[in-house]
Amino acid sequence: MKINSPLEAYKFLPGTNCGECGETSCMAFASHLIDRSLKATDCTPLVSEEKYKKKYDELEALLAPEIREVVIGVGEKAVSIGGDDVLHRHKLTFFNKTAFAYDVWDTMDEKDLVERVNKIQDFKKFYVGDFLTLDMIAVRSVSDDPAKFAAAVKKVMETTEFPMVLCSFNPEVLKAGLEVAAEKRPLLYAANKDNWQDVAALAQEYNVPVTVFAPNDLDMLKSLAKTFSENGIEDVVLDPGTFPTGKGLRTTFQNFLKIRRAGINGDRDIAFPIMAVPLTAWMAHDDDVSASYWETVVASVFTIKYGDIMILHSIEPYAQLPQVHIRDTIYTDPRKPVTVDPGVYEVGSPTADSPLLVTANFALTYYTVESDLSSNGIDCYLTAIDTDGIGVEAAVAGGQLTAAKIKKGLEDAGFDMKEKLNNNVIVLPGLGARLQGDVEDETGAAVMIGPTDSGRLPGWMEQNWPPKK
Amino acid sequence: MSNKMKLSGLTDILKDLDVESLEGVTIEGDIELDISGGGGLNPAMAYALGHEAAQISLHVANIARMLGYPVDQLFAASMGGLPQVPVAGQSRIQELIPAKLDVAKMSEWATPIQEVTLGATSADGGSRKNTITLGGENALPYYFDAEMPHRNYVTMDVFDMPIGMAKSVKGNYEDVINDPAEWAKKVVRDFNADMVTIHLISTDPLINDTPAREAAKVVEDVLQAVDVPIVIGGSGNPKKDPEVLEKAAEAAEGERVLLASASLNLDYERVAKAATDHGHAVLSWTQLEINAQKELNRKLMKQCGVPRDSIVMDPTTAALGYGLDYAYTNMERIRLAGLMGDEELTFPMSSGTTNAWGARESWMKESPLNQDSDWGPREYRGPIWEIVTGLTLSLAGNDMFMMMHPTSVQVLKEITQTLYGSIEADEIDITNWVGAEV
Ligand code: SF4
Numbered sequence: 001m002k003i004n005s006p007l008e009a010y011k012f013l014p015g016t017n018c019g020e021c022g023e024t025s026c027m028a029f030a031s032h033l034i035d036r037s038l039k040a041t042d043c044t045p046l047v048s049e050e051k052y053k054k055k056y057d058e059l060e061a062l063l064a065p066e067i068r069e070v071v072i073g074v075g076e077k078a079v080s081i082g083g084d085d086v087l088h089r090h091k092l093t094f095f096n097k098t099a100f101a102y103d104v105w106d107t108m109d110e111k112d113l114v115e116r117v118n119k120i121q122d123f124k125k126f127y128v129g130d131f132l133t134l135d136m137i138a139v140r141s142v143s144d145d146p147a148k149f150a151a152a153v154k155k156v157m158e159t160t161e162f163p164m165v166l167c168s169f170n171p172e173v174l175k176a177g178l179e180v181a182a183e184k185r186p187l188l189y190a191a192n193k194d195n196w197q198d199v200a201a202l203a204q205e206y207n208v209p210v211t212v213f214a215p216n217d218l219d220m221l222k223s224l225a226k227t228f229s230e231n232g233i234e235d236v237v238l239d240p241g242t243f244p245t246g247k248g249l250r251t252t253f254q255n256f257l258k259i260r261r262a263g264i265n266g267d268r269d270i271a272f273p274i275m276a277v278p279l280t281a282w283m284a285h286d287d288d289v290s291a292s293y294w295e296t297v298v299a300s301v302f303t304i305k306y307g308d309i310m311i312l313h314s315i316e317p318y319a320q321l322p323q324v325h326i327r328d329t330i331y332t333d334p335r336k337p338v339t340v341d342p343g344v345y346e347v348g349s350p351t352a353d354s355p356l357l358v359t360a361n362f363a364l365t366y367y368t369v370e371s372d373l374s375s376n377g378i379d380c381y382l383t384a385i386d387t388d389g390i391g392v393e394a395a396v397a398g399g400q401l402t403a404a405k406i407k408k409g410l411e412d413a414g415f416d417m418k419e420k421l422n423n424n425v426i427v428l429p430g431l432g433a434r435l436q437g438d439v440e441d442e443t444g445a446a447v448m449i450g451p452t453d454s455g456r457l458p459g460w461m462e463q464n465w466p467p468k469k
Numbered sequence: 470m471s472n473k474m475k476l477s478g479l480t481d482i483l484k485d486l487d488v489e490s491l492e493g494v495t496i497e498g499d500i501e502l503d504i505s506g507g508g509g510l511n512p513a514m515a516y517a518l519g520h521e522a523a524q525i526s527l528h529v530a531n532i533a534r535m536l537g538y539p540v541d542q543l544f545a546a547s548m549g550g551l552p553q554v555p556v557a558g559q560s561r562i563q564e565l566i567p568a569k570l571d572v573a574k575m576s577e578w579a580t581p582i583q584e585v586t587l588g589a590t591s592a593d594g595g596s597r598k599n600t601i602t603l604g605g606e607n608a609l610p611y612y613f614d615a616e617m618p619h620r621n622y623v624t625m626d627v628f629d630m631p632i633g634m635a636k637s638v639k640g641n642y643e644d645v646i647n648d649p650a651e652w653a654k655k656v657v658r659d660f661n662a663d664m665v666t667i668h669l670i671s672t673d674p675l676i677n678d679t680p681a682r683e684a685a686k687v688v689e690d691v692l693q694a695v696d697v698p699i700v701i702g703g704s705g706n707p708k709k710d711p712e713v714l715e716k717a718a719e720a721a722e723g724e725r726v727l728l729a730s731a732s733l734n735l736d737y738e739r740v741a742k743a744a745t746d747h748g749h750a751v752l753s754w755t756q757l758e759i760n761a762q763k764e765l766n767r768k769l770m771k772q773c774g775v776p777r778d779s780i781v782m783d784p785t786t787a788a789l790g791y792g793l794d795y796a797y798t799n800m801e802r803i804r805l806a807g808l809m810g811d812e813e814l815t816f817p818m819s820s821g822t823t824n825a826w827g828a829r830e831s832w833m834k835e836s837p838l839n840q841d842s843d844w845g846p847r848e849y850r851g852p853i854w855e856i857v858t859g860l861t862l863s864l865a866g867n868d869m870f871m872m873m874h875p876t877s878v879q880v881l882k883e884i885t886q887t888l889y890g891s892i893e894a895d896e897i898d899i900t901n902w903v904g905a906e907v
Pocket of ligand 1: 018
């Protein structure tokens, strides 16, 4: 973005405060443009009225993110990559989480291929009210045979709506893939110093995004990207090569830093999304567990530092679970509140015989407990104590979760245990066990100690609830 | 099918296109063109014959264009009704635009991080075999702006009593779980720990209420058992810890240990004094709050007189999936502020990476939610959870890691030292990774 204050954006708005954007004033809208929570197109008058056309165009140019945004695929499953404006997430937030593409190859059995694609597209992990999932399929040409490649691409398309990366350095092979899949807008992989003219021609002819690949040669990488974009190929992805071990990996890391720093600092010729290929870890390790571990480690490094899309191989849960979580870690908007409002919440339809549970008001803690309870059909009252947004264990250690706080939390919520419950029992989290005596003294209630992880609440309920008289 | 064609043969072909201006052009030498596909070279015809043949006509046309002939108009005319046909050659890019990537170094990173040395050898009145120096950075870790002066270090946890552990962790310590000295030996000898942290958790009045003096004996045992620098941790009980750390500091006199920890919710003055009186360093622990970290560091320096070279920070580690986003950004902000000159934050950092084992993904047999995909075997899930938690914080600038699982320690060391630049490996040729059989 070329501007950074709402005032600068305001100059380009109609200034009528009409409210059509849902904001009370153009100035309020302008501040949302700057923090990128709204887009210029959300101001209906600006986009629809001819007299604002020039201002609109100027504003869009000023608001365009420093790193180009590239869309791969079509329809609901299409992924956007790039679009970042900062080098550190606390300065704003990172946009468009790293797209994870898992590979299949054209020498696979058809049955194996379909099974693998299904595993990839069915993967899901529940997390804070939503599912973490994977994004894309990368089809690799191992045979170097255009017909075989086209057949594999076709099979993938029949099996999934996930966008694809078509991978070969042979333009004939890529062309065969495009003949089958061009209308799905796959990403071409890749143009290198030898084949770039042919691959550029394909990107133009079929109007698809394209990756340029120059292993550890940033000048060549920039040269390719500049050549492509100046010839009208705007949807470019950069692969500076992912060397999986030793000094090569260190250099790769520094290459990513250089590309992104240059891009954010205004070098338009290199301001494109970056691809990492942690799959190369498999070229350095023989056994599957070591390879999966190292691939996950490499993937984590480049999820944290500037990889916008990556090609991965291991579909072991112990590789995928940390990968989807580290991506969520880095791309979570740091401006979003870390706490839930303190209070007593109803989960399901609690009655006077339901338990009253206590947890912290750290959003992650609260939502984890809440989903463990609700998805297992447990009706209860769940109290979020104001721990300043700190989780249970740390809050007990740091004095933000105490007996007095619990008493106050119930009082502030107007929750009278005598009136609401038949049982006069408070269930403390297992990690707060040491508060038991204090809470009993402070509240006069009986205290039970729940499990240390709320995932074990269903089993705990079975064993301990209702409490024995 | 691949024909070699001499440039001299071009004139004949180009005749079909009425290329008169070629006449009189001399081309030195006989350049060979590598052409895939057969002959038959009327471009309109070639288009009809499909791509391969079209390629040839493009090569030809390109040459003509280079020689200055207005090929494009000719193509349009020659193809009659097919002017909008997407013959890529019409816009086929001729030349790479040369470029050079220039990246400036960060001029704002002008303040180095403080170096803190732990452990003392006989030369300094201690009995450690080596010392370990943390900090000294002039840039974010592994960046090209400035070399990192010291690698990352791992200190492995040892407890003064048996504690609950994830199954895959426990398996490594069953033989030593009742003997902290043997436990300490094992992590150094078998698991390559750079340091040992002895956690005196049995001192907690709510656990065993072990007297501080007795706990100090365990510290002596551990110092006897290993010759690496050590960290001494209390139980986390704010009332008891100052006393426990005082006695431990006394017992470890001369060894320059790291006392863990001083925090705002206990009598940090006592902890700080225990450190300064006996020549130790102190861990300044706050909870995910950069301003609290500044406040505590300031108090340690100004109010308690702790020298700058004796402060390490623990800004709190939350596990992957359980607040690591806050922990990461908190550390990154602390390190950036330090590099940019905030003297209250220019200290090396330590992470309680073991906290990763609190994440259910690291230890639970399977997902408690049936909508989830299969979580797979937990013995592989646990260590990688600890690795990724630590690795993430290493990229935010964390210097020292307190860890538990031997596999996690090994892999974390490998990746941090790879990025640091001290791991040699054969270079892998990735130029054709696409076709690799993996
Ligand atoms: S819709 Fe546009 S003109 Fe109307 S208030 Fe919003 S920003 Fe202003």
